[in-house]
Amino acid sequence: xxxxxxxxxxxxxxxxxxxxxxxxxxxxxxxxxxxxxxxxxxxxxxxxxxxxxxxxxxxxxxxxxxxxxxxxxxxxxxxxxxxxxxxxxxxxxxxxxxxxxxxxxxxxxxxxxxxxxxxxxxxxxxxxxxxxxxxxxxxxxxxxxxxxxxxxxxxxxxxxxxxxxxxxxxxxxxxxxxxxxxxxxxxxxxxxxxxxxxxxxxxxxxxxxxxxxxxxxxxxxxxxxxxxxxxxxxxxxxxxxxxxxxxxxxxxxxxxxxxxxxxxxxxxxxxxxxxxxxx
Amino acid sequence: xxxxxxxxxxxxxxxxxxxxxxxxxxxxxxxxxxxxxxxxxxxxxxxxxxxxxxxxxxxxxxxxxxxxxxxxxxxxxxxxxxxxxxxxxxxxxxxxxxxxxxxxxxxxxxxxxxxxxxxxxxxxxxxxxxxxxxxxxxxxxxxxxxxxxxxxxxxxxxxxxxxxxxxxxxxxxxxxxxxxxxxxxxxxxxxxxxxxxxxxxxxxxxxxxxxxxxxxxxxxxxxxxxxxxxxxxxxxxxxxxxxxxxxxxxxxxxxxxxxxxxxxxxxxxxxxxxxxxxx
Numbered sequence: 001x002x003x004x005x006x007x008x009x010x011x012x013x014x015x016x017x018x019x020x021x022x023x024x025x026x027x028x029x030x031x032x033x034x035x036x037x038x039x040x041x042x043x044x045x046x047x048x049x050x051x052x053x054x055x056x057x058x059x060x061x062x063x064x065x066x067x068x069x070x071x072x073x074x075x076x077x078x079x080x081x082x083x084x085x086x087x088x089x090x091x092x093x094x095x096x097x098x099x100x101x102x103x104x105x106x107x108x109x110x111x112x113x114x115x116x117x118x119x120x121x122x123x124x125x126x127x128x129x130x131x132x133x134x135x136x137x138x139x140x141x142x143x144x145x146x147x148x149x150x151x152x153x154x155x156x157x158x159x160x161x162x163x164x165x166x167x168x169x170x171x172x173x174x175x176x177x178x179x180x181x182x183x184x185x186x187x188x189x190x191x192x193x194x195x196x197x198x199x200x201x202x203x204x205x206x207x208x209x210x211x212x213x214x215x216x217x218x219x220x221x222x223x224x225x226x227x228x229x230x231x232x233x234x235x236x237x238x239x240x241x242x243x244x245x246x247x248x249x250x251x252x253x254x255x256x257x258x259x260x261x262x263x264x265x266x267x268x269x270x271x272x273x274x275x276x277x278x279x
Numbered sequence: 280x281x282x283x284x285x286x287x288x289x290x291x292x293x294x295x296x297x298x299x300x301x302x303x304x305x306x307x308x309x310x311x312x313x314x315x316x317x318x319x320x321x322x323x324x325x326x327x328x329x330x331x332x333x334x335x336x337x338x339x340x341x342x343x344x345x346x347x348x349x350x351x352x353x354x355x356x357x358x359x360x361x362x363x364x365x366x367x368x369x370x371x372x373x374x375x376x377x378x379x380x381x382x383x384x385x386x387x388x389x390x391x392x393x394x395x396x397x398x399x400x401x402x403x404x405x406x407x408x409x410x411x412x413x414x415x416x417x418x419x420x421x422x423x424x425x426x427x428x429x430x431x432x433x434x435x436x437x438x439x440x441x442x443x444x445x446x447x448x449x450x451x452x453x454x455x456x457x458x459x460x461x462x463x464x465x466x467x468x469x470x471x472x473x474x475x476x477x478x479x480x481x482x483x484x485x486x487x488x489x490x491x492x493x494x495x496x497x498x499x500x501x502x503x504x505x506x507x508x509x510x511x512x513x514x515x516x517x518x519x520x521x522x523x524x525x526x527x528x529x530x531x532x533x534x535x536x537x538x539x540x541x542x543x544x545x546x547x548x549x550x551x552x553x554x555x556x557x558x
Contacts, residue, residue: 105442163384
């Protein structure tokens with residue numbers, strides 16, 4: 001396994017792979033890897049000849065008051081995990097390599113960004129689409145794998161790829177959960193033991209609503225209230241949002257189309273997200 | 280020479296060229312080609328193994344009141360000219376191929392766009408960067424050639440390529456002029472014979488200011504006034520702007536750095552631009 005730190009070396013490696021007629025699968029991450037990331041790496045390996053994992057905590061997707069500085073990092077552990085998953089290359093650049101001091105070009109996917117996480121994090125997705133566009137241009141992948149845990153992100157990336165004609169196939173992998181149902185996330189490590197225990201109720205809430213949804217004609221306002229009550233009765237948390245949207249375009253839900261139920265919840269300072277597709 | 284109309288065929292052609300270890304030079308145009316475009320094609324041919332010219336009048340860079348509908352088109356003539364310049368591929372897509380009805384991803388290069396042509400055409404450059412990003416992803420060129428006539432556009436594209444890490448070398452070709460000095464432009468055909476004659480005074484104004492600039496310590500406010508007087512005395516036209524900016528970053532001019540003198544002028548409905556680098 002190679003660790004590449006510069007753009008020029010990454011570009012050269014990818015060019016050589018393509019010259020040889022081989023394909024590149026790509027998993028962009030912010031590091032602090034867990035089983036969820038490893039499932040993405042395994043999918044990339046199944047789809048393409050070579051696999052690149054990027055590890056880069058992208059500053060442009062954090063607002064000044066957010067947790068960029070305290071976002072967890074552990075490169076040595078990440079390196080071991082990537083090796084265990086038979087990754088070919090880790091792309092591990094520093095910020096001065098990625099953003100010039102006078103960087104001011106951004107990619108924006110309007111309409112899909114001003115809802116769900118985009119409401120409380122207004123510049124977040126502009127940062128995400130910009131870094132993903134940059135990484136696609138550097139790594140030149142044939143396919144890239146994203147996690148359904150970040151459902152809005154995955155839809156926005158798909159839309160960006162389609163609108164800007166990136167020659168990259170996007171694969172979205174199912175959410176990987178802890179035994180009690182909590183979606184795996186690098187931010188779970190910030191939970192204290194009581195929060196960690198209560199955080200399992202996020203998934204229970206999704207399951208509860210999914211069962212309700214199958215039973216009766218959905219009244220989303222009612223379901224939202226029930227979900228909030230269900231969650232608040234089980235956990236000391238602050239609900240950022242519970243939303244029901246079209247699972248493919250994030251527009252209001254329409255009859256006979258799959259519905260995304262998406263949730264964001266604060267446990268103390270730690271913001272967790274999760275979702276389920278109802279159909 | 281091949282004429283390719285679909286994205287999938289264009290992508291496949293480019294992939295094959297790269298598989299063969301060859302390079303692609305790209306000249307994006309809006310058609311109605313003239314000697315200026317042909318000079319770009321010749322440069323692309325000198326830089327790369329194969330040359331692709333795109334002919335596409337991009338709607339997202341026109342405002343509703345602008346001249347999208349009347350922008351001149353003549354594909355048969357363009358085809359002949361491309362053939363005469365030994366172009367390998369014309370990429371000639373229709374708008375329904377390029378923009379999906381729900382397209383809403385845009386690339387924006389802030390700071391450089393809110394001045395010069397961006398003042399009277401506020402969404403123009405967002406349209407330009409977006410279509411160029413799309414065309415780069417479709418054509419996958421190794422180098423792309425732009426004309427210095429659109430100086431602001433060339434600088435913005437360079438900045439986009441650098442900020443988003445497009446693996447494309449950008450080449451900027453000098454302005455090609457008619458015998459009387461008028462910069463070649465597809466829009467020149469809209470000038471009536473009196474306007475056409477008087478339009479030569481744009482270049483005379485640039486030359487006049489360049490001579491003044493060499494003579495004395497530059498006072499740009501004074502030069503701007505003199506340029507406006509010089510031009511108004513020779514032509515019945517409406518000045519949109521006469522500006523002096525840093526020739527590399529479009530910031531206010533700084534000592535010991537090349538200065539771009541850029542001009543936009545209306546002759547009737549027809550807006551012409553031109554520029555010169557002072558040093």
